[in-house]
Amino acid sequence: MRLHPQPTAGQATPWSFPRPSRDTLPNGLTVLRHHAPGQRVIAVEVHLTASLAAEPTAQEGVATIMARALSEGTDRLSAEEFAAELERCGATLDAHADHAGVRVSLEVPASRLARALGLLADALRVPAFPESEVERLVRNRLDEIPHELANPSRRAAVALSAALFPADSRMSRPRQGTTESVERIDAKAVRGYYEAHLRPAAATAVVVGDLTGIDLDAVLRDTLGAWTGPAATPPAWTPVAADDAGRVVIVNRPGAVQTQALIGRVGPDRHDPVWPAQTLGVYCLGGTITSRLDRVLREEKGYTYGIRAFGQVLRSSADRTGLSLLGIRGSVATEVTGPALADLWQVLRTLAAEGLTDAERDVAVQNLVGVAPLRFETAAAVAGTLADQVEEELADDYQATLYARLAETGTVEASVAAVRAFPEDRLVTVLVGDAEQIADPVRELGIGEVTVVDG
Structure with a gap:
């Protein structure tokens, strides 16, 4: 028997998050590109500056319906024909709306990039918004809302937003609209939102993948470069004042065997120098199963399957009007809601001390x-992060710089940032559960006034 020699590992090479090249098409559309050898499925992310705050109050959710309707036909293809063309390309196309704008995502084999980018360009340039398709999307959205509100985690998020932000702020209401506002959306409203906010000068396309043999300049010129529109007006972000005075909101679910907890407050966005230390x-x-919260509430006490702390950017701006949600979420058995919250607050006090x-x-x-x-092995992961940087008005090398700053952050700096992120007396606690069983034990904790609302 002949044995081949065991292969040996090669020399590891330093890694850093890629920095893309940047240019602008004649129509004003910004392009970021990164050549990633071997990534034969190319990812394209298009960020469109169209804030939810610009939605008509009576028709909130119109940005979501518009985003979903972009792929429901163009001036030359019906919804079915457009879907069939995407399928022939082996491509996927998704779109959604958030506070900072609309995001359209495309993934396609490199050999069919030009064809798929043509479809994407038509969806942005000449969407049909047929009345029948818009009506169908509205019905679908109306069907989704009761299911979302029945989900304790989603219901807690809705309640926390309403508690943190003033009633006249768009951030206090569901991102995809309410039943009342979605019912008022029609094709005319969708077309109006599109014409008011979507234009090439307010768009950025991120292209990541193996671009070997692809004349990307020519492809872009013939597809996204053919989109025309008026000049873009930079969005004017209005600062939002949040109320994070310590208090408890119980969303009553009689008979619930578990309590869903979401504890939060508003913090800085990624432009703030504290972000790396705060992230750490x-x-x-509470970032993983080995973190303090999990170690106490899961491993030692057995209250939960898992509990997490997180920081989520809500809106970001270079002028420092951005903000994030700092939160702790998890679920516990109804009968141990009081003890679990007591131990959670003790973890915060110990951290501060x-x-x-x-x-x-x-x-x-x-x-x-x-x-x-490992997180950025795919073109889609890289493209998504680059598009996030665009959306949040960050420098193209932000992610690479962030990792360097995380590695340099010391224990004391991280401790101070964590304590400031979750001060024990400045947290809004939302509990979705059986108020009859959990209200009194929670009041006894003294973590704030307790209010019960219908679930």
Whole structure:
């Protein structure tokens, strides 16, 4: 028997998040591109500056319906024909709307990029918005809303937004609209929102993948470059004042065997210098199964299957009017809701008194920085992050710089940031559960006034 020699590992090469090249098409559309050898499925992300705050109050949710309707036919293809053409390309096309704008995502084999980009360009340039398709999308959205409100996690998010933000702020209401507002949306409203906000000068396309043998300049010129429209007006973000005074909102679900908890407040966006230290500190607190919250509430007490702390950007702007949601979420059995919250607050008090350990900091850095190359193995992951940077008005090298700053952040700095992220007396707590069983034990904790609302 002949045995071949065992292969040996090669020399590891340094990794950093890619920095794309940037240029602008004659129609004003910005293009970021990154050549990723071997990635034969190319990812395209298009960010369109169309804020939810610009929606008519009576028709909130129109941005979502418009985003979904972009692929429901063009001036030359019906909805069915458009879907068939995408299928022939082996492509997927998705779109959604959020506070900062509309995002359209395309994935396609490199050999069919030109054809798929032509379909994407037509969807943006000449969408049909047929009345029958818009009506169908509205019905679908109306069907989704009761299911979302029945989900304890989604219901908690709706209640937290309403508690944190003033009633006249768009951020206080569901991103995809309410039943009342969605019912008022029609094809005319969708067309009006499109014409008012979608234009090439307010769009950025991110293209990531193996571009070998592809004349991307020519492809872009013949597809997205053919989109015309008026000049874009930069969005004027209005600062939002949030009320994070410590209090509890119980969304009553009689007979619920579990309590869904969502605890939150508003924090800075990624332009703030504290973001790297805050990211590290919050990860130590509740970013994984080895974090403090899980270690106490799951491993020691057995209250939950898992509880997480997180920071989620809601809206970001270079002029520092952006903000994020800092939150803790998880579910516990109804009968241990009071003890679980008591232990959670004790974790926060201990963190404030003692800080993090060097071991916790080191594990967090390894998890956040050390495995980063695995997170960005696909073109879609890279394109999505680059588009996030565009959406949040960050520099093209932000992500690479962030990893360097995370690695440099010390234990004390991360501890201070985590304590400031979750001060024990400035947290709004939303509990979706059986108010009759959990209200009194929660009042006894003294973490804020308790209000019960219908579920």
